[in-house]
Amino acid sequence: MQYPSAVPDTGPAPDADPFPGLVGFTAALRAAGVPMTTDRVAAFTEALDTLDVTSRTQTYWAGRLTLCSDPDDIRRYDAAFAAWFDPAQGPRSPAPGDRPPPPPTLRSLMPARDRGAESGEDEEEDDSPVVRATATGAEVLRTRDLGELGPLEREHLRRLLALLRPDPPTRASRRRGPSRHGSPDPRRTLRAALRNEGEIGALYRRAPTRRPRKVVLLIDVSGSMEPYADALLRFAHVVVRRSPRSTEVFTLGTRLTRVTRELRQRDAERALREASRAIPDWSGGTRLGEAVQAFVDRWGQRGAARRAVVVVFSDGWERGEPDLLGRQVQRLSRLAHKVVWVNPHAGKEGYAPVQGGIVAVLPHLDQLLAGHSLETLERLLAVMRDA
Structure with missing residues (x-):
């Protein structure tokens, strides 16, 4: 196979944004059978920030x-790379004995004194500083406040949110399944004995299985939460797509609105459009107490919140009575397995929970987390998984 090192470097124009093509390339690799994880994609983008992204x-x-971890992945990677970056040529099968040349960039990335020592040549000492590592755009964006992003940064954030792969929380089920450890399984043991002419050759065992735990997301879409509402709904879309049967999403404002059905659509942009049409009080007032009461009365007591992980996204600004909100969250905590309140302002320097709504609900919460950046949302996924 003719490897890219023997092909002239061709790539996008210097002023073009190569990120959409690189994200599409990782999606093509996943479709080709190469396992893609968030860590590998982040390492890929970090490597390209260090190298020349316009060089093929x-x-x-x-x-x-950065993306291949198995010998079989290399064959799939070569085919996908040829098909993606040179569609007219298409993938070709490697010739017998054809071996890839060493990466040409490894030597060019070495400091000058190391290259001289390797070749045995004496070179003049270079006193210029050597940059060992640089922060990637994706890494910087992970810690930025979601409410302060520009249009291009928000577009980049949408792609990063789409790469999240949350692990849904689980709970023990009453059903029992095969296991190496646990109580004896008489049925499987006797069936095996009947197949062996009545002789018991092995003692089979069983143990409780795991099933997905319900997750409920309550997102405040009032005026004070408008800078974060779009990113939070996209985060909810990722969670719903991961576990569509065990996840419910509601919006809180002057009323309660269920948007689970809209967010179950595969395409994120279409799901967000449908959800925005279904929300009549977008960027309006805040009546958290009445909205939470409506959820507990109509959905929570009927099973949606029982033994579930309930996550409330709100800054706690309440126009109604804070005592009403406190009582309803207390009712919710009695039904749910865990109640987590995510406040975008909690991660900022100098924050203190002095808002009337936060003060009223704080005694009934299991955790109060920050939710102002992608990094804090990833931490929230870990809290939900460990629940």
């Missing part, structure tokens, strides 16, 4: 060294 050779080796 450096792009090839950056992806091969």
Whole structure:
């Protein structure tokens, strides 16, 4: 196979944004059978920030060294790379004995004194500082406040949110399944004995299985939460798509609105459009107490919140009575397995829970978390998984 190191470097124009093509390339690799994780994609983008993203050779080796973890992945990676970056040529089968040349960028990335020592040549000492590591755009964006992002940064954030792969929380089920440890399984043991002419050759065992735990997301879409509402709904879309049968999403404002059906659609943009049409009080007032009461009365007591992980996204600004909100969250805590309140302002320096709504609900919460950045949302996924 003709590897990219032997092909002239061709790539997008210097002024073009290469990120959409790189994200599409990782999606093509996933479709080709190469396992894609958030860590590998982040390492891929970090490598390209260090190298020249317009160079086809450096792009090839950056992806091969960060996205491939198995010998079989290399064959799939080569085919996908050829098909994606050179559609007219298409993938070709490697010739017998054809071996890839070493990455040409490894030597160019070495400091000058190390290259001289390797070749045995004496070179003049270079006193210029050597940059060992640089922060990638994706890494910086993970810690930025979601309410302060510009249009291009929000577009980048949408792609990063789409790469999240949350692990849904689970709970013990009453059903029992095969296991190496646990109580004896008489039925399987006797069936095996009947197949062996009545001789018991092995003692089979069983143990309780795990099933998904219900998750309820209550998102405040009032005026004070408008800078965060779009990102939070996209986060909810990722969670719903991961566990559509065990996840419910509601919006809180002047009324309660269920948007689970809209967010179950595969396409994120279409799901957000449908959800925005279904929300009549977007960027309106805040009546958290009445909205939470409506959820507990109509949905929570009927099973939606029983033994569920309930996550409330709100800054706690309440126009109604804070005592009403406190009583309803107390009712909710009695039904739910865990109640987590996510406040976008909780992660900012100098924050103190002095808002009337936060003060009223704080005694009834299991955790109060920050939710102002992508990093804090990833931490929330870990809290939900460990619940």
